[in-house]
Amino acid sequence: MSTVLSKQDPEVFNLIQKETARQEYGLEMIPSENFVSEAVLEAMGSTLTNKYAEGLPHKRYYGGCEVVDSVEELANARCEKLFGAEFVNSQPHSGAQANQAAYEALLTPGDVVMGMRLDQGGHLTHGSPVNFSGKHYKIVAYGVRESDHLIDYDELMHLARTHRPKMIICGASAYSRRIEFDKFRKAADEVGAFVLADIAHYAGLVAAGDYPSPVAFADIVTTTTHKTLRGPRSGLIMAKAAHAKAINKAVFPGLQGGPHMHTIAAKAVAFAEALQPAFKSYSKAVIKNAQALSLALIGKGFKIVSGGTDSHLLVVDLRPANVTGKVAEQALDRVGITVNKNTIPFDPQPPTVCSGIRLGTPALTTRGMGVNEMRQIADFISDLVQHHEDPAKLESLRADVRSLAQKFPLYKDRLVR
Ligand code: DSN
Numbered sequence: 001m002s003t004v005l006s007k008q009d010p011e012v013f014n015l016i017q018k019e020t021a022r023q024e025y026g027l028e029m030i031p032s033e034n035f036v037s038e039a040v041l042e043a044m045g046s047t048l049t050n051k052y053a054e055g056l057p058h059k060r061y062y063g064g065c066e067v068v069d070s071v072e073e074l075a076n077a078r079c080e081k082l083f084g085a086e087f088v089n090s091q092p093h094s095g096a097q098a099n100q101a102a103y104e105a106l107l108t109p110g111d112v113v114m115g116m117r118l119d120q121g122g123h124l125t126h127g128s129p130v131n132f133s134g135k136h137y138k139i140v141a142y143g144v145r146e147s148d149h150l151i152d153y154d155e156l157m158h159l160a161r162t163h164r165p166k167m168i169i170c171g172a173s174a175y176s177r178r179i180e181f182d183k184f185r186k187a188a189d190e191v192g193a194f195v196l197a198d199i200a201h202y203a204g205l206v207a208a209g210d211y212p213s214p215v216a217f218a219d220i221v222t223t224t225t226h227k228t229l230r231g232p233r234s235g236l237i238m239a240k241a242a243h244a245k246a247i248n249k250a251v252f253p254g255l256q257g258g259p260h261m262h263t264i265a266a267k268a269v270a271f272a273e274a275l276q277p278a279f280k281s282y283s284k285a286v287i288k289n290a291q292a293l294s295l296a297l298i299g300k301g302f303k304i305v306s307g308g309t310d311s312h313l314l315v316v317d318l319r320p321a322n323v324t325g326k327v328a329e330q331a332l333d334r335v336g337i338t339v340n341k342n343t344i345p346f347d348p349q350p351p352t353v354c355s356g357i358r359l360g361t362p363a364l365t366t367r368g369m370g371v372n373e374m375r376q377i378a379d380f381i382s383d384l385v386q387h388h389e390d391p392a393k394l395e396s397l398r399a400d401v402r403s404l405a406q407k408f409p410l411y412k413d414r415l416v417r
Pocket of ligand 1 (some may be wrong): 032
């Protein structure tokens with residue numbers, strides 16, 4: 001394969017080759033990652049990266065925006081259709097920026113906000129003290145019940161009545177069960193709060209109708225576009241029309257400068273892909289695979305947080321296996337299975353160690369793997385956890401992982417060898 005980049009800058013070309021090979025020959029099980037189509041990659045690598053377009057379609061601060069105006073309008077229209085949203089702003093560079101814009105649009109620094117605890121499945125931008133959200137707003141955190149690891153809606157209601165937040169955030173990055181968005185609306189209505197639903201993890205499943213949609217219940221819905229939605233690395237905001245003006249102002253000039261028009265084009269491509277019937281089958285397969293993986297791991301003696309999953313991810317409690325999340329993540333990395341260590345609810349370990357790992361099926365499902373492969377992977381994980389200090393076992397598992405991955409080619413044509 002001879003490319004302009006390989007000749008001009010072999011150093012960067014070779015690093016990209018290495019990463020492509022890592023993705024091709026390993027098993028990607030981080031639930032927030034996926035593999036985009038060649039069409040999405042092409043739009044990302046297009047001439048649109050050259051264009052400044054601060055402002056909104058037909059109201060820009062730069063000339064020459066007639067083409068990118070059409071790109072942004074197309075992306076917004078496709079997104080509105082996909083989710084049934086009243087309003088879309090597709091300019092946020094990523095999920096954290098989308099959330100920041102939602103805070104800016106609805107709140108004043110110092111306001112009380114409720115969000116899910118990070119160590120029980122929430123997200124940094126939902127009120128962590130090390131994030132802008134926890135620094136600039138008064139955060140009241142809710143969590144899950146210790147008995148079943150499900151969101152404690154009674155606690156949520158009680159906290160809302162006690163603290164009278166201006167905004168309640170729902171959404172999570174390590175919660176495998178269905179979120180009852182109507183209950184968040186009810187709690188918010190009782191105290192006059194806004195609802196922000198962050199569906200970064202679930203967006204693809206929501207679009208396909210396989211996970212509850214918050215669109216009818218939330219004032220603002222934010223998401224990334226690169227997880228289950230399988231688009232480029234980016235974000236977006238949907239909302240009730242009444243919030244459109246405040247959101248537009250918060251994104252630009254409030255927080256961002258020029259929108260990344262090449263990424264907005266790639267989002268438009270991904271939305272069109274998600275509107276196809278094949279995406280519905282994909283979404284169902286993602287959940288079926290996660291459930292099969294969960295059952296197979298339970299069969300091997302592992303504990304799964306909340307006992308299973310209704311979505312694309314599961315959190316494995318490794319305490320019965322006597323290893324920490326940190327040790328398991330590193331050992332899995334050595335054999336080519338990529339995961340991340342994760343706290344389990346009420347974790348006795350610090351977040352740098354963790355008692356669990358978070359597994360997801362969006363990426364493996366994209367490359368065509370199904371239930372049989374999930375059972376095989378559960379065997380790999382179980383074997384590895386038991387023998388993580390045995391170099392010969394690690395070597396043979398590494399070969400098994402590579403051989404399974406090779407049966408499901410991904411970006412093979414992009415590899416030189
Ligand atoms: N960092 C993402 C995740 O891995 O879940 C959330 O933004």
